Amino acid sequence: MRCFLAVLALTLGLGCTRGQPKKDAPSLRMAVVTDLKGYLEPCGCTSDPLGGIDRLAAQIRALRDGPAPVIFLIAGDAFFDTAELEPVRVDQANRNARTLAGILTGLELTAVLPGRSDRAQPPEALAALEEASGFRWLAMESDADVFQTDAGSLRLAVVGVRPGAGRDAVAAAVRRVQKETDLTIALVDGSRRDANRIGAVDGVDFVLQGGLDEDEPIPPHQAGKAWVLHASRQGQGLTVVDIFRKKKDEPFMDRSEWSRSERAGQLDRRIEDLSAKIAVWEKSGDVDAADLDTQRARLAELQTKRQALDVPSAQAGGNSLFASWIPLPKKAPRDRDVEKLMLEHDRVVNAANKVAFADLAPAPLGHGDIAYVGSAACGACHQAAYAWWRNHAHGVAYLTLQQRSKEYNLDCVGCHVTGYDQPGGSTVTHNLNGALVNVGCESCHGPGAAHGKDPEKVGIVRDTPASTCLQCHNTQHSDLFDFDAYRKTLVVPGHGLAPMVRGGD
Numbered sequence: 001m002r003c004f005l006a007v008l009a010l011t012l013g014l015g016c017t018r019g020q021p022k023k024d025a026p027s028l029r030m031a032v033v034t035d036l037k038g039y040l041e042p043c044g045c046t047s048d049p050l051g052g053i054d055r056l057a058a059q060i061r062a063l064r065d066g067p068a069p070v071i072f073l074i075a076g077d078a079f080f081d082t083a084e085l086e087p088v089r090v091d092q093a094n095r096n097a098r099t100l101a102g103i104l105t106g107l108e109l110t111a112v113l114p115g116r117s118d119r120a121q122p123p124e125a126l127a128a129l130e131e132a133s134g135f136r137w138l139a140m141e142s143d144a145d146v147f148q149t150d151a152g153s154l155r156l157a158v159v160g161v162r163p164g165a166g167r168d169a170v171a172a173a174v175r176r177v178q179k180e181t182d183l184t185i186a187l188v189d190g191s192r193r194d195a196n197r198i199g200a201v202d203g204v205d206f207v208l209q210g211g212l213d214e215d216e217p218i219p220p221h222q223a224g225k226a227w228v229l230h231a232s233r234q235g236q237g238l239t240v241v242d243i244f245r246k247k248k249d250e251p252f253m254d255r256s257e258w259s260r261s262e263r264a265g266q267l268d269r270r271i272e273d274l275s276a277k278i279a280v281w282e283k284s285g286d287v288d289a290a291d292l293d294t295q296r297a298r299l300a301e302l303q304t305k306r307q308a309l310d311v312p313s314a315q316a317g318g319n320s321l322f323a324s325w326i327p328l329p330k331k332a333p334r335d336r337d338v339e340k341l342m343l344e345h346d347r348v349v350n351a352a353n354k355v356a357f358a359d360l361a362p363a364p365l366g367h368g369d370i371a372y373v374g375s376a377a378c379g380a381c382h383q384a385a386y387a388w389w390r391n392h393a394h395g396v397a398y399l400t401l402q403q404r405s406k407e408y409n410l411d412c413v414g415c416h417v418t419g420y421d422q423p424g425g426s427t428v429t430h431n432l433n434g435a436l437v438n439v440g441c442e443s444c445h446g447p448g449a450a451h452g453k454d455p456e457k458v459g460i461v462r463d464t465p466a467s468t469c470l471q472c473h474n475t476q477h478s479d480l481f482d483f484d485a486y487r488k489t490l491v492v493p494g495h496g497l498a499p500m501v502r503g504g505d
C-alpha cells in the first residue's frame with residue numbers, strides 16, 4: 001500500500017515545488033477542511049453543487065505554488081459520514097475511504113483529527129486505513145497528542161484533541177512543547193463550546209473546529225487568545241488562513257475581509273432595526289423623551305462602529321491573520337490527475353458492486369402487494385404519456401448515473417430507478433431486465449400490474465401526493481423542490497391534461 005501511495009504522490013507531481021517565505025508574504029498559509037465525511041464529490045443533484053476532491057486538489061496545488069509555506073489540516077470526520085454503516089454498505093464505504101486517503105496522501109495532507117464516525121469504525125478497518133495513509137492521525141491513542149513540524153522559519157505544534165477530552169490533557173500537551181514552538185494549532189471534533197474551551201487553553205493560537213457538520217462556513221471568532229476556524233462540510237470549500245507572525249507570544253489580529261463583512265452585515269441589520277423603531281416611536285409621540293434620546297445615542301454608537309469598519313486598518317505591525325473561505329463550485333478548476341483517480345474509483349466500485357450484489361433479488365410480493373411492470377408496459381395503452389415521459393428528466397434518470405459510472409453505486413441508484421427496495425421492485429442489480437430503470441410511471445402512480453391487466457376493473461393512484469415526491473426530492477438532493485411548481489411541469493398535454501384524455505390517454 002505504501003508503494004502505491006508513493007506512486008500516487010509521484011503521479012500527482014507533488015513534492016517538488018516548495019515556496020520559501022518572501023518579504024511581505026505570509027509566514028504561513030494554513031489550508032483547513034472540516035467534516036469532509038468521506039465525500040469524494042457532491043452527488044450533483046442540486047442546483048449549485050459544491051465540492052469535489054479534484055477541485056480541492058487544484059486549490060491545494062495553487063497554494064503550494066504560492067509564496068508561503070503551506071500546512072494542510074483536516075478536523076472532524078474525514079472518511080465516514082455515519083458511525084454505523086448498514087452491512088451492505090461496508091465494502092463500498094471502506095473502498096471510498098481508501099481512495100480518499102490515497103488522494104489526500106498525494107496532496108501531502110499534514111494531519112487529520114478523525115471525528116466520531118471515523119472512530120466508530122471497526123478497529124481493524126481503521127488501523128488498515130491509518131497504515132495506508134501518508135499523513136498523521138491525531139489523538140488516536142491518547143486524549144491529546146502533539147507533534148512539531150517546521151514550516152518556513154516557523155516551528156509549529158499541531159495538537160490533536162480527542163472528542164470529549166478534558167482541558168487539562170490538552171494544556172499538558174501544549175505545555176510540553178510550548179518553549180520551542182512559534183505557533184500552536186489545535187484540532188477539535190466537537191461543539192462550539194468544546195472549541196472555545198480548547199481555545200482558552202494557554203498557548204493555543206488556532207483551533208480548527210470539526211464536528212459541527214454545518215454547510216455554512218463560520219468566519220474566525222475568538223476564544224481566549226486563540227482564533228477558531230471552520231470550513232463548512234463535505235469538502236464544499238476550504239478555509240485558507242494567511243498567518244503573519246511577527247512577534248512571539250503576542251495575540252493575533254483578525255484582518256479578514258470575511259469577518260469584516262460579516263460584522264458589517266450584522267451592524268447594518270441592527271442599525272436598520274433600531275432606526276425603524278425610533279421612527280415609529282417618534283411618530284407615536286408617546287415614548288418618553290429621555291428614553292428616545294437614549295435610543296438615539298445607541299443608534300449613533302452603532303453607526304460610528306459601522307463607519308469604523310469602512311476605514312482600512314493601518315498596516316499591521318503585529319501578528320495578524322487573513323482568513324477566507326474558498327467555495328468549490330462546478331466551474332472551479334479541477335486537478336486532472338485526481339479527476340482520473342476518481343473516475344477509476346467509480347468504475348471499480350461499479351464493477352465490484354455488480355458482482356457483490358449479483359444475487360440481491362427484491363423481496364417477494366407479500367399478501368396484497370402488486371407487482372411492478374415497468375413504464376414500457378404502461379406505454380402499451382398510454383402512448384402519449386409514455387412519449388412525454390421518455391423525454392422527461394425522469395425518463396433518463398438512470399442514464400444520468402450510467403454516464404458517471406454510478407448506476408451500481410449504493411449512494412445513488414435508489415432515487416434514479418423505480419420501486420427501489422420494494423417487494424417485486426428493484427435492487428441495485430435487479431430491475432426486471434431494465435424495465436425498472438429510470439424514475440418510471442410507477443414511481444408516482446404505484447405498482448401497476450393489476451391495473452394493466454384489467455384497467456376497467458382495477459384502478460391505480462391517479463394523483464401523486466407530495467410525500468411520494470419527497471422520498472427522492474428531499475432537501476439534500478433537490479434544494480429547489482416546490483411541490484406545486486414542480487408538479488405543474490408534469491401535468492402537460494399527453495400526460496394529465498384534459499384535452500388528451502379522450503385520445504386514449
Ligand code: HEC
Nearest residue numbers: 377378381441442445448449451452455456459460461462
Ligand atoms: C391495457 C391497457 C392499460 C395498461 C397496460 C395500463 N393502463 Fe392505465 N388506464 C387504462 C385505461 C383504459 C384507463 C381508464 C380507466 C378508467 O377510466 O376507468 C387507465 C387509467 C389510468 C390512470 C388514471 C386513473 C384515474 O383514476 O383516473 C392512470 C394514472 C393510469 N392509467 C396509469 C397507468 C400506469 C402507471 C400503467 C402501468 C403500470 C398503466 N396505467 C397501464 C389502460 C391501461
Ligand code: HEC
Nearest residue numbers: 393394396397400415416439443464468469472486487489
Ligand atoms: C423515485 C424518485 C423520484 C420520485 C418519487 C420523484 N422524482 Fe422527480 N426526479 C427524480 C430524479 C432522480 C430526477 C432527476 C433525473 C435526472 O435528470 O437524471 C427528477 C427530476 C424531476 C424534475 C425535473 C427537474 C428539472 O430540473 O428538470 C421534476 C419537475 C420532478 N422531478 C418532479 C417530481 C414530482 C412533482 C414528483 C412527485 C409527483 C417527483 N418528481 C417524484 C426522482 C424522483
Ligand code: HEC
Nearest residue numbers: 043044045400406411412415471472473477478479480481
Ligand atoms: C434521495 C434521492 C437521491 C439520491 C440518493 C441521489 N439522487 Fe441524484 N437526483 C435526485 C433528484 C430528486 C434529482 C432532481 C433534483 C431537482 O432537479 O430538483 C436528482 C438529480 C441528479 C442529477 C442532475 C441531473 C441533471 O441532468 O440535471 C445528477 C447528475 C444526479 N442526480 C446524480 C446523482 C448521483 C451521482 C448520486 C449518487 C452520488 C445521486 N444522484 C443520488 C435524487 C437523488
Ligand code: HEC
Nearest residue numbers: 375378382385386389394440441444462463464496497501
Ligand atoms: C413524477 C411523477 C409521475 C410520473 C413519473 C408519471 N406520472 Fe402520470 N401523473 C402524475 C401526476 C401528478 C398526474 C396528474 C394527476 C391529476 O391531475 O389528478 C398524472 C396523471 C396521469 C394520468 C391521468 C391522465 C388523465 O387526465 O386522466 C395518466 C393516465 C398517467 N399519469 C399515466 C402515466 C404514465 C403511463 C406514466 C409513465 C409513462 C406516468 N404517468 C408517469 C405523476 C406522474
